[in-house]
Amino acid sequence: MPDFDKLRALAKETISRDDIKYLIGWRQGTYGYRTSPHFVRIPEDADQLIFSPLCSSNLATYLALAEKRPVPRGSQPDTRKVAILVKGCDSRAVVQQLVEQGIKREAVYVIGCPCEGVVDLRKLEEKYPHTLDRVGARWENGNVSLDLPSGNAVFPREEIVAGKCLTCRYPNPVIADVTLGENVEVSGSTAFEDINRFEVKSAQERWTFWRDKFNSCIRCYACRNVCPMCYCAECILDKQNPAWIQRSVNISENTAFQLARAFHLAGRCIECGECERVCPVEIPLSYLNRKLVKEVTEQFAFTPGVDPEAKPLLVGYRPNDKGDFIL
Numbered sequence: 001m002p003d004f005d006k007l008r009a010l011a012k013e014t015i016s017r018d019d020i021k022y023l024i025g026w027r028q029g030t031y032g033y034r035t036s037p038h039f040v041r042i043p044e045d046a047d048q049l050i051f052s053p054l055c056s057s058n059l060a061t062y063l064a065l066a067e068k069r070p071v072p073r074g075s076q077p078d079t080r081k082v083a084i085l086v087k088g089c090d091s092r093a094v095v096q097q098l099v100e101q102g103i104k105r106e107a108v109y110v111i112g113c114p115c116e117g118v119v120d121l122r123k124l125e126e127k128y129p130h131t132l133d134r135v136g137a138r139w140e141n142g143n144v145s146l147d148l149p150s151g152n153a154v155f156p157r158e159e160i161v162a163g164k165c166l167t168c169r170y171p172n173p174v175i176a177d178v179t180l181g182e183n184v185e186v187s188g189s190t191a192f193e194d195i196n197r198f199e200v201k202s203a204q205e206r207w208t209f210w211r212d213k214f215n216s217c218i219r220c221y222a223c224r225n226v227c228p229m230c231y232c233a234e235c236i237l238d239k240q241n242p243a244w245i246q247r248s249v250n251i252s253e254n255t256a257f258q259l260a261r262a263f264h265l266a267g268r269c270i271e272c273g274e275c276e277r278v279c280p281v282e283i284p285l286s287y288l289n290r291k292l293v294k295e296v297t298e299q300f301a302f303t304p305g306v307d308p309e310a311k312p313l314l315v316g317y318r319p320n321d322k323g324d325f326i327l
C-alpha cells in the first residue's frame, strides 16, 4: 500500500499535466470510518487524497457517467483525460467499460493501486457502533490496523475484510498507466464455494430465501446507481412508455427488477461488490451476481473485465456452436 506522500506527489504531478482534466481518488469522509470520492482539479486538492483499507468505493462508476454529460450549445467538448485511482476490482470495471466502448482508452489515465482488501464497514460497526470521530486505517503485515477513538486496534485480514476480498482473483490492477506500490499476492479462486453451498438447497428453499430478500427491497436503486456497469443513457427501470417494470414496491415488481438487473449484468459484472455494500436493507446481491458469474465462467469460459481487447460476451458467437439456437 503506497504511503500518502507518494500518492499525493504522483497526483500533483498528474493533475499538472496539460492533458489531464481532473483526477478521481479517495479522501477521508466527514465522520467515523467513512471515506468518500475526491475530485482533484488543482494540485492543492491532492493533499487530501488517501488510499487505505477503508477506500471501498469503485470510482470507475464516475467514468462512464462523465462521458454522458451534454455539452452546452456552442461549447466544445473537453477531450482531456480523466485520471483515476483503481484497485484491482475497480480496474476490471475500467476494462469492461472499454470493451463495451462506454469509455475510450485515450480518455482515461489509470493509476493502479494493488490492493490487500477493504474493510467491511458492517463488521466494524458491529464491533464499534456509533463511532463519529474520524478513524484512520492501514495495512500492517497482512493485518488491518485501525486508529480508533479508544486507541489502536489490529484485526486479522479474514476477520474484517469484505467477503469479496476473501475470494478476490484480481487484487492487482489489470490495466494501469502507472502503478503505485508493489503487486500483492493473489489468493482467490474460481471455486465459487458460496454459490455451490446455495445451489444444493431445494428450489423451494431458494425461492423462500429470495422471496424474503426481494420483499424487503425498497427500490431505492442505490445498487444500480453505484454499479460501474449500469451506465445506460436510459435505464429500462426509468422507462415510462412502455413501463416494462412498474415502480410499485411489491414482491412481483421487485422480483422483476432484481432479475432484470441481474441478467443485464450477465457476462458484465466484475464482482466489485458495490451493489451489496450500499444496499440499505442488506440484500445479499453478490449471491445473485456471482451465480451468473459462475455460469458465465463454466458455460462460456469467459471472464469480464480482464482483457481490453476482448469482445463483450453477448456479442460473440461461433458459427460451429453446438447450440441449436445458432442458425
Ligand code: SF4
Binding pocket: 087, 088, 089, 090, 115, 116, 117, 118, 164, 165, 166, 168, 169, 170, 171, 172, 271, 272
Ligand atoms: S475485491 Fe480485490 S481488488 Fe477489490 S477491494 Fe477486495 S481485494 Fe481489493
Ligand code: SF4
Binding pocket: 216, 217, 218, 219, 220, 221, 222, 223, 224, 275, 278, 279, 280, 281, 282, 283
Ligand atoms: S439497493 Fe437494495 S433496497 Fe435499494 S433497490 Fe437495490 S436491492 Fe433494493
Ligand code: SF4
Binding pocket: 223, 226, 227, 228, 229, 230, 265, 268, 269, 270, 271, 272, 273, 274, 275, 276, 289
Ligand atoms: S453488479 Fe454489483 S458487483 Fe457487479 S459490477 Fe455492479 S456493483 Fe459491482
